[in-house]
Amino acid sequence: xxxxxxxxxxxxxxxxxxxxxxxxxxxxxxxxxxxxxxxxxxxxxxxxxxxxxxxxxxxxxxxxxxxxxxxxxxxxxxxxxxxxxxxxxxxxxxxxxxxxxxxxxx
Amino acid sequence: xxxxxxxxxxxxxxxxxxxxxxxxxxxxxxxxxxxxxxxxxxxxxxxxxxxxxxxxxxxxxxxxxxxxxxxxxxxxxxxxxxxxxxxxxxxxxxxxxxxxxxxxxx
DNA sequence: AATACATTATCAAATAATATATATTATTTG
DNA sequence: CAAATAATATATATTATTTGATAATGTATT
Numbered sequence: 074x075x076x077x078x079x080x081x082x083x084x085x086x087x088x089x090x091x092x093x094x095x096x097x098x099x100x101x102x103x104x105x106x107x108x109x110x111x112x113x114x115x116x117x118x119x120x121x122x123x124x125x126x127x128x129x130x131x132x133x134x135x136x137x138x139x140x141x142x143x144x145x146x147x148x149x150x151x152x153x154x155x156x157x158x159x160x161x162x163x164x165x166x167x168x169x170x171x172x173x174x175x176x177x178x179x
Numbered sequence: 180x181x182x183x184x185x186x187x188x189x190x191x192x193x194x195x196x197x198x199x200x201x202x203x204x205x206x207x208x209x210x211x212x213x214x215x216x217x218x219x220x221x222x223x224x225x226x227x228x229x230x231x232x233x234x235x236x237x238x239x240x241x242x243x244x245x246x247x248x249x250x251x252x253x254x255x256x257x258x259x260x261x262x263x264x265x266x267x268x269x270x271x272x273x274x275x276x277x278x279x280x281x282x283x284x285x
Numbered sequence: 286a287a288t289a290c291a292t293t294a295t296c297a298a299a300t301a302a303t304a305t306a307t308a309t310t311a312t313t314t315g
Numbered sequence: 316c317a318a319a320t321a322a323t324a325t326a327t328a329t330t331a332t333t334t335g336a337t338a339a340t341g342t343a344t345t
Contacts, residue, residue: 078229080278085207088277092202097334101191101198115291123184128335130292149290149343159276166272170265171194172186203302221323234303236324255311255322 091160094139099124100132101167104155107142108164112154197266200245205230206238207273210261213248214270218260 095101102122106113113121119129133153136142143156155161201207208228212219219227225235239259242248249262261267 078227081208081211081228082204084277085204085211088273089202089204089207092198092207092273096195096198096202098188098191098195101195102187105187105191116289121184122187125336126291127293127337131335134292146343149288151291162272162276163269166268167194167198170268171190199301222321231304232323233305233325236322237303240324252310257323 091139091141091157091163094135094141095160095163097132097135099128100136103129103132103136104141104160104164105168107153107155108161108168110155110161112145112152114150114152116150118153197245197247197263197269200241200247201266201269203238203241205234206242209235209238209242210247210266210270211274213259213261214267214274216261216267218251218258220256220258222256224259 095104099122102124103118106118106121115129115133118124118133119126122129124132133142137144137153141155141157141160142153145152145154155164201210205228208230209224212224212227221235221239224230224239225232228235230238239248243250243259247261247263247266248259251258251260261270
């Protein structure tokens, strides 16, 4: 599936760095709320995830520095959206694997 | 995409635990070698990844305890294969996103 | 200036990573 | 059968990183 060992390592490092950013429940919840590609304000995210505000901002900072999300300021509010198509692809797979079956079907 | 906040958190925790296991270059390289669903012996994996044996065994141990891979003994050798379909799905997405474009095309 | 919203700084506790040493299990050989 | 070897696993020690909580600070609007 991957012939060149040096390239394998390079790619594995890149991928695992992104996975590291994803592998935190709070950060993953945040990204789930942005997985539709639309943007959300920080206060919306605060409501949706029920995270304590400084933690929220802290985790958004991690995602921002990794380039996974991008900010846009509008007055006093900050809006974030997913800024990395690779992350978006992973999020969709995660949704299929971890959420699709556990959906609340009335 | 995900209405119930409690369920969101539950799923996010499950997913991030698996991602944590994936988000290490050595472990990811190992899993890449098993991503075709076939099994490989530890010594094969040692050759393929050029990892120092105790590290290799240590990382295999992490993956095994997380249930991502399953062992089979055959004489003195141990064979491992991916034992989790969710992990397999994630690995395929990762391959598409991080390896597909960088393929060595002669 | 006051208010609401958002970010940064600090720091102890918990976890994870890396390297080295040692142990286990099974086969082979004398 | 006992000793040697091979393949893999575990233990340990050290260092580095991450987490989680709280306090302090910054920024824009009213």
